[in-house]
Amino acid sequence: MNIERVKNLEQWIVEDPKEPFNKYALAMELSGKDPQRVGLLFQELMTQHADYLPTYYIAAGFFLDQGNQPKAIQILESGIIVAKKQHNLKTEKELHSFLDELLFE
Numbered sequence: 560m561n562i563e564r565v566k567n568l569e570q571w572i573v574e575d576p577k578e579p580f581n582k583y584a585l586a587m588e589l590s591g592k593d594p595q596r597v598g599l600l601f602q603e604l605m606t607q608h609a610d611y612l613p614t615y616y617i618a619a620g621f622f623l624d625q626g627n628q629p630k631a632i633q634i635l636e637s638g639i640i641v642a643k644k645q646h647n648l649k650t651e652k653e654l655h656s657f658l659d660e661l662l663f664e
Contacts, residue, residue, distance in 0.1 A: 560592045579608035583617075590621070597621060605637065612641055612650055619657060632661055 568585040575581065586600040601618040604611055615638025623631040635658040642651035 560588060564588055579604055579611035579614070582608070583611065583614060586621075587617070594621075594625060598625070605634065609637075610641060610645070612638065612645060612647060614638075615641065615654060616650075616657060619654075623661070628661060632658065635661070 565585065565588055568581050568588060571578070571581040572585065582600050582604050586597045586604070589597050589600070598621070601614060601621060604614040605618065608614070615634055619631040619634040619638070622628075622634060635654050638654045639651055639658070642648075642654060
């Protein structure tokens with residue numbers, strides 16, 4: 560974890576709270592170091608920036624790693640809906656593939 564990068568990202572979130580990438584990048588930077596905060600950041604992204612598609616695959620993996628498979632499944636299902644609305648077939652297929660792995664292991 561790069562403390563300077565964390566500080567910069569936190570400042571950018573304050574300066575531009577409507578930009579989802581900064582929260583996403585902060586979650587990635589804190590991944591493995593502060594799981595509670597990472598979970599909150601992913602929740603904020605999916606609530607406040609529901610159309611930010613990159614969140615869903617990574618967030619599902621995070622919650623799965625935390626032992627919360629039902630949450631991971633719900634996130635993947637939500638992401639598939641967003642991908643369909645955005646006509647993003649590639650991401651929709653990736654999310655479906657991940658979901659199928661969880662449902663049929």
